[in-house]
Amino acid sequence: GSWYDADIDHVIITEEEIREKTAALAKQVASDYATVQDGLLLVCVLKGAVMFVADFARALGRHGPPVELEFMAVSSYGQGTTSSGVVRILKDLDRDIAGRHVVVVEDIVDSGLTLSWLLKYLESRAAASVEVVALFRKPDAIKVHVPVKYVGFDIPSEFVVGYGLDFSERYRELPYVGVLKPEVYARV
Ligand code: PRP
Ligand code: MN
Ligand code: MG
Numbered sequence: 001g002s003w004y005d006a007d008i009d010h011v012i013i014t015e016e017e018i019r020e021k022t023a024a025l026a027k028q029v030a031s032d033y034a035t036v037q038d039g040l041l042l043v044c045v046l047k048g049a050v051m052f053v054a055d056f057a058r059a060l061g062r063h064g065p066p067v068e069l070e071f072m073a074v075s076s077y078g079q080g081t082t083s084s085g086v087v088r089i090l091k092d093l094d095r096d097i098a099g100r101h102v103v104v105v106e107d108i109v110d111s112g113l114t115l116s117w118l119l120k121y122l123e124s125r126a127a128a129s130v131e132v133v134a135l136f137r138k139p140d141a142i143k144v145h146v147p148v149k150y151v152g153f154d155i156p157s158e159f160v161v162g163y164g165l166d167f168s169e170r171y172r173e174l175p176y177v178g179v180l181k182p183e184v185y186a187r188v
Contacts, residue, residue, distance in 0.1 A: 004171055008161075008178035013153055015175040018135070018163060021152045022052070025133055026059030029150060033101060039066035041100045041127075045118065046073040046091065048107035051164040051172070052135045056105060070094060076114045087117040098126040107164040108136040109151075111143040119146065135163070136177070159185060 033040050040060075044053035053069065060067055073091035102122055109115055115132060122130045133150035140157040155177075161167050162174030167185060 013177040030063035048164040102127040106134040112146040
């Protein structure tokens with residue numbers, strides 16, 4: 001087993017479930033954007049979405065349309081474990097997105113504060129359209145409503161890690177999503 005198995009209370013979403021859901025989401029997005037002429041611009045929100053965007057983009061590659069990848073890094077959490085709502089851009093888009101069809105790729109929507117800010121920002125850059133695909137969502141944690149067109153899994157508001165989701169920058173590389181044992185985050 002993995003080095004981290006002892007820290008995980010239980011798995012809530014398996015590697016296979018993630019793979020199947022990613023394929024289904026890609027199929028849906030591919031058919032919705034089948035007619036766009038200049039392809040899709042995927043905006044990956046670092047760092048959590050990095051695993052998902054890699055798998056999602058490859059799944060889209062089986063069905064088209066062509067995609068381009070852009071990365072943004074924003075910070076909303078500071079030191080704590082709850083979102084402050086104050087978002088700072090750590091890494092901006094490299095290119096102009098005006099007139100492009102943008103799909104924001106997020107690992108998780110928790111309070112919605114990060115995404116709500118990001119959508120306003122991308123719209124202010126004159127994208128032709130902006131939609132969101134989020135692999136996970138915590139419906140009980142929502143503080144601001146954000147229109148997320150494509151959602152993988154609704155999950156309970158527990159402290160989950162894996163497949164991009166971190167605790168103190170660790171556990172992102174787990175291929176599944178699991179609930180962290182409380183004694184792990186009680187250590188700090
Ligand atoms: C996490 C997660 C989302 C965001 C969701 O990112 O990856 O981007 O929080 O939270 P919200 O809906 O309450 O805003 P985080 O800020 O921890 O950075 P990371 O992706 O680098 O882990
Ligand atoms: Mn993130
Ligand atoms: Mg994080």
